[in-house]
Amino acid sequence: MKQLKALSAPYLVWMFVFILVPLLMVAYFAFTTDEGTLTMQYISDVGQYANIFVRSIWLALIATVICLVVAYPLAFILSRMDKHKQGTMLMIVMLPMWMNFLLRTYAWMTLLGNNGIINYLLGEIGLGPFKLINTSGAVVLGMVYNYLPFMILPLYSVIVKIDKSVIEAASDLGCNFWNTLLRVIVPLSVPGITSGITMVFVPAISTFIISRMLGGGSNLLIGDLIEMQFLGNAYNPHLGAAISLVLMVIILLIMTVMNQFSPDDQVLI
Amino acid sequence: MKKLSKLYVALVLMFLYVPIFVLIVFSFNESKSRSVFSGFTLEWYERLFHNDIIISSLINTIIIAILASIISTILGTLAAIGINSMKKVPKAVVMNITNMPVINPEIVTGVSMMLLFVFFAARMHVEFGFVTLLIAHITFDVPYVILNIMPKFKQMDPHLFEAAQDLGCSPFMAFRKVILPEIMPGIVSGFLMAFTYSLDDFVISYFTSGSTSQTLPITIYSMTRRKVSPEINALSTLIFLTVVIILIVKNIIETRAAKKNGAYKGA
Numbered sequence: 001m002k003q004l005k006a007l008s009a010p011y012l013v014w015m016f017v018f019i020l021v022p023l024l025m026v027a028y029f030a031f032t033t034d035e036g037t038l039t040m041q042y043i044s045d046v047g048q049y050a051n052i053f054v055r056s057i058w059l060a061l062i063a064t065v066i067c068l069v070v071a072y073p074l075a076f077i078l079s080r081m082d083k084h085k086q087g088t089m090l091m092i093v094m095l096p097m098w099m100n101f102l103l104r105t106y107a108w109m110t111l112l113g114n115n116g117i118i119n120y121l122l123g124e125i126g127l128g129p130f131k132l133i134n135t136s137g138a139v140v141l142g143m144v145y146n147y148l149p150f151m152i153l154p155l156y157s158v159i160v161k162i163d164k165s166v167i168e169a170a171s172d173l174g175c176n177f178w179n180t181l182l183r184v185i186v187p188l189s190v191p192g193i194t195s196g197i198t199m200v201f202v203p204a205i206s207t208f209i210i211s212r213m214l215g216g217g218s219n220l221l222i223g224d225l226i227e228m229q230f231l232g233n234a235y236n237p238h239l240g241a242a243i244s245l246v247l248m249v250i251i252l253l254i255m256t257v258m259n260q261f262s263p264d265d266q267v268l269i
Numbered sequence: 270m271k272k273l274s275k276l277y278v279a280l281v282l283m284f285l286y287v288p289i290f291v292l293i294v295f296s297f298n299e300s301k302s303r304s305v306f307s308g309f310t311l312e313w314y315e316r317l318f319h320n321d322i323i324i325s326s327l328i329n330t331i332i333i334a335i336l337a338s339i340i341s342t343i344l345g346t347l348a349a350i351g352i353n354s355m356k357k358v359p360k361a362v363v364m365n366i367t368n369m370p371v372i373n374p375e376i377v378t379g380v381s382m383m384l385l386f387v388f389f390a391a392r393m394h395v396e397f398g399f400v401t402l403l404i405a406h407i408t409f410d411v412p413y414v415i416l417n418i419m420p421k422f423k424q425m426d427p428h429l430f431e432a433a434q435d436l437g438c439s440p441f442m443a444f445r446k447v448i449l450p451e452i453m454p455g456i457v458s459g460f461l462m463a464f465t466y467s468l469d470d471f472v473i474s475y476f477t478s479g480s481t482s483q484t485l486p487i488t489i490y491s492m493t494r495r496k497v498s499p500e501i502n503a504l505s506t507l508i509f510l511t512v513v514i515i516l517i518v519k520n521i522i523e524t525r526a527a528k529k530n531g532a533y534k535g536a
């Protein structure tokens with residue numbers, strides 16, 4: 001097989017130039033000034049935005065918990081359906097994911113707007129109008145709507161593989177439904193839970209579209225902050241790189257914690 | 270219990286589908302209102318088809334997705350074969366770097382590539398546009414191709430390649446006749462994944478496209494930033510319909526294939 005190694009050469013060059021070098025450049029920009037002298041200025045400047053970091057982590061956390069709470073029963077119910085029904089149901093659940101997430105978020109923009117249909121319908125029965133859009137609640141809603149299927153899929157694929165005889169054994173040994181669920185099924189679906197959490201939390205904490213479209217100007221997230229440093233008025237790639245670096249470290253920490261709960265190589269991506 | 274679970278599934282599906290159906294209904298609305306349906310019209314669809322920016326960015330998106338997925342499939346297939354025959358440590362190093370664009374938030378990948386392109390643009394005559402966009406798409410596509418192919422090697426007998434050569438195959442023939450058929454399902458699913466990711470990508474394209482070469486998601490984004498136009502609703506409806514049709518066709522093909530296989534096994 002030795003001569004086959006050479007086949008990866010073009011990719012190794014590509015990987016070096018377009019994956020590794022750009023990431024090293026982020027690190028370089030974060031620690032240097034325009035003149036190229038070493039500085040900790042930008043990293044310490046990130047501290048000024050602690051409130052935005054806290055808000056991003058908090059909103060992403062709420063969205064992840066809601067996704068888990070909503071998705072778990074659904075994944076469980078799906079896994080108990082007839083085999084031929086499961087495939088179709090899974091397709092129906094995943095179908096909205098195939099539409100671009102900008103359009104999905106736009107849909108909520110029109111629903112939640114001050115002149116949107118929700119406020120109109122509430123007005124008809126004499127309520128409101130409520131301020132729905134441009135709130136942090138709307139941002140969380142957008143995250144849940146966009147990333148819910150990311151939670152359903154890994155949960156379903158783990159729960160459906162749980163050996164039926166284990167569940168039967170539990171009930172033979174005197175477990176009722178809830179005991180079986182809590183003591184057998186939930187512990188066995190931990191790999192699905194951890195990968196679902198990562199798959200929702202990572203895009204949620206780094207989004208800048210959902211916060212911009214549904215959160216108005218007052219709900220800036222880390223993603224918005226980075227985007228502003230590169231394409232916005234606040235052009236400052238050094239600060240942007242420093243923020244990106246801190247974000248990467250946060251995510252790496254969370255993934256390490258998550259991996260602690262997963263038995264060795266069962267991590268699903 | 271059974272009724273309760275049915276109700277629950279129905280509620281979640283409602284949450285997932287009601288926003289899309291509202292979009293679709295209002296794409297036929299005569300006025301620009303987002304809440305009152307005042308009459309049926311196809312005007313927004315007509316405007317959509319005459320909107321040059323949307324049409325050209327759609328064509329651009331398709332060209333980029335096709336080119337990026339083909340190039341990344343070739344690059345990724347060769348890479349996977351090579352990586353598979355590496356020793357343990359270099360293999361782990363390469364796979365870890367390959368995983369980075371998958372694990373990293375999209376915005377970090379986009380920003381890191383933007384920094385690289387800015388650096389190049391300052392020193393050589395590289396401008397942001399089609400080329401940078403294509404490079405970025407290939408870069409985030411290749412890992413998915415590799416990750417789809419690598420598991421296929423685990424299922425394959427590692428001595429098959431040598432056996433073929435012992436039996437008189439040239440290395441190229443052994444590759445074509447032995448390795449390629451074994452990893453083909455991985456190549457196909459990797460290609461399809463790369464293609465759909467390319468079609469759908471917004472964040473990385475947003476940071477690497479510049480102003481000359483736009484993809485459909487970028488055009489959609491700038492449309493949502495400007496004043497409300499039901500053209501977006503019309504576009505969403507068409508995209509939703511396309512997705513539904515593709516998935517139904519895919520489902521029919523798969524059930525037929527499954528039935529055929531079943532019939533063979535039965536006979």
